[in-house]
Amino acid sequence: GAGVSQSPRYKVAKRGQDVALRCDPISGHVSLFWYQQALGQGPEFLTYFQNEAQLDKSGLPSDRFFAERPEGSVSTLKIQRTQQEDSAVYLCASSLAVREAQHFGDGTRLSIL
Amino acid sequence: AQSVSQHNHHVILSEAASLELGCNYSYGGTVNLFWYVQYPGQHLQLLLKYFSGDPLVKGIKGFEAEFIKSKFSFNLRKPSVQWSDTAEYFCAVNNAGNMLTFGGGTRLMVKP
Numbered sequence: 001g002a003g004v005s006q007s008p009r010y011k012v013a014k015r016g017q018d019v020a021l022r023c024d025p026i027s028g029h030v031s032l033f034w035y036q037q038a039l040g041q042g043p044e045f046l047t048y049f050q051n052e053a054q055l056d057k058s059g060l061p062s063d064r065f066f067a068e069r070p071e072g073s074v075s076t077l078k079i080q081r082t083q084q085e086d087s088a089v090y091l092c093a094s095s096l097a098v099r100e101a102q103h104f105g106d107g108t109r110l111s112i113l
Numbered sequence: 114a115q116s117v118s119q120h121n122h123h124v125i126l127s128e129a130a131s132l133e134l135g136c137n138y139s140y141g142g143t144v145n146l147f148w149y150v151q152y153p154g155q156h157l158q159l160l161l162k163y164f165s166g167d168p169l170v171k172g173i174k175g176f177e178a179e180f181i182k183s184k185f186s187f188n189l190r191k192p193s194v195q196w197s198d199t200a201e202y203f204c205a206v207n208n209a210g211n212m213l214t215f216g217g218g219t220r221l222m223v224k225p
Binding site for chain 1: 117119145147149155156157158159162203205207211212213214215216217218
């Protein structure tokens with residue numbers, strides 16, 4: 001389809017495992033964002049890319065969180081040594097240009113046991 | 114840091130009732146304002162946006178919002194709701210930064 005694609009839709013991991021979440025933005029969209037949405041709350045910003053450059057990572061909660069977008073299209077959010085508090089829905093969004101409306105994917109629901 | 118407040122966490126209406134969802138933000142400078150909707154089992158979708166110009170913005174599905182700068186508000190309205198409007202609604206703001214700051218969301222249930 002033409003929308004933002006995220007995989008997997010659901011991920012269950014044991015505490016301490018590493019996970020990788022993938023985002024395929026809309027073709028041609030320069031800006032890519034990752035958000036974390038806890039149950040019953042609004043999404044919270046994690047990090048932002050413009051093409052392959054990570055311009056803002058101020059929202060990443062700890063150094064266990066790492067994101068990359070090496071070729072300026074697909075992005076991966078990696079969480080190392082997962083903790084129970086990492087359980088949340090991780091949303092990816094893309095936009096044609098900076099500060100334009102963002103288009104969201106379905107999210108990855110991460111559960112840490 | 115900017116913040117966004119949505120004061121109504123849950124709203125229950127009957128079909129044909131009028132809707133107004135409140136949104137207030139804290140940032141005093143130039144802002145872009147958005148309302149997103151999330152229908153059950155679906156992704157966040159843009160309802161409407163305000164960048165500049167006419168403070169009364171019309172969006173999809175009969176929704177509109179009014180930007181009142183003096184009140185730091187961007188309330189969402191619909192004159193007559195339908196059962197299909199049952200969803201969660203999020204107000205969001207961006208200013209000098211590129212990311213969106215979201216409110217906590219309002220769950221709307223429309224009874225048929």
